[in-house]
Amino acid sequence: MLADGLGRPLRFILTPGQTGDVTQAPALLQGCRADYVIADTAYDSRALREVIAGLGAKPVIPTNPTRKHPFAHDPAIYKLRNRIERCFNKLKHFRRFATRYDRRAVHFLSFIYLASTMIWIR
Numbered sequence: 001m002l003a004d005g006l007g008r009p010l011r012f013i014l015t016p017g018q019t020g021d022v023t024q025a026p027a028l029l030q031g032c033r034a035d036y037v038i039a040d041t042a043y044d045s046r047a048l049r050e051v052i053a054g055l056g057a058k059p060v061i062p063t064n065p066t067r068k069h070p071f072a073h074d075p076a077i078y079k080l081r082n083r084i085e086r087c088f089n090k091l092k093h094f095r096r097f098a099t100r101y102d103r104r105a106v107h108f109l110s111f112i113y114l115a116s117t118m119i120w121i122r
Helices: 025-029 046-054 075-092 095-099 105-121
Strands: 009-011 036-038 058-060
Touching: 009 105, 025 046, 036 075, 046 058, 058 075, 075 095, 075 105, 095 105
Parallel strands: 036 058
Antiparallel strands: none
16 A cells, blocks of 8 residues: 555555565556655565655665665654554554455455545545
């Protein structure tokens, strides 16, 4: 999921449970404009950092501890990452989202868009 600076949902890509989220990050960021892209350590990849730099944004991603040559990030800006967590929390207030009642992915994704619209209207 991609969220804006106020913690409102912008874009979604639904993947199978075993797929890593970092594989979908370039598609989510395509066509976006931002000064900073904030993500957690799971998104620490050189390819994603190049995509972010190509957008003209600065990646604020903590380096994976196993990386030999770590990248620096701004801890003050990284503290704003909780906004994506708040966005997920707002979506989880919808029981149908939190428990995933829908068996088909297309129905679940449709409800995500409906719930996101309701969040934007508030």
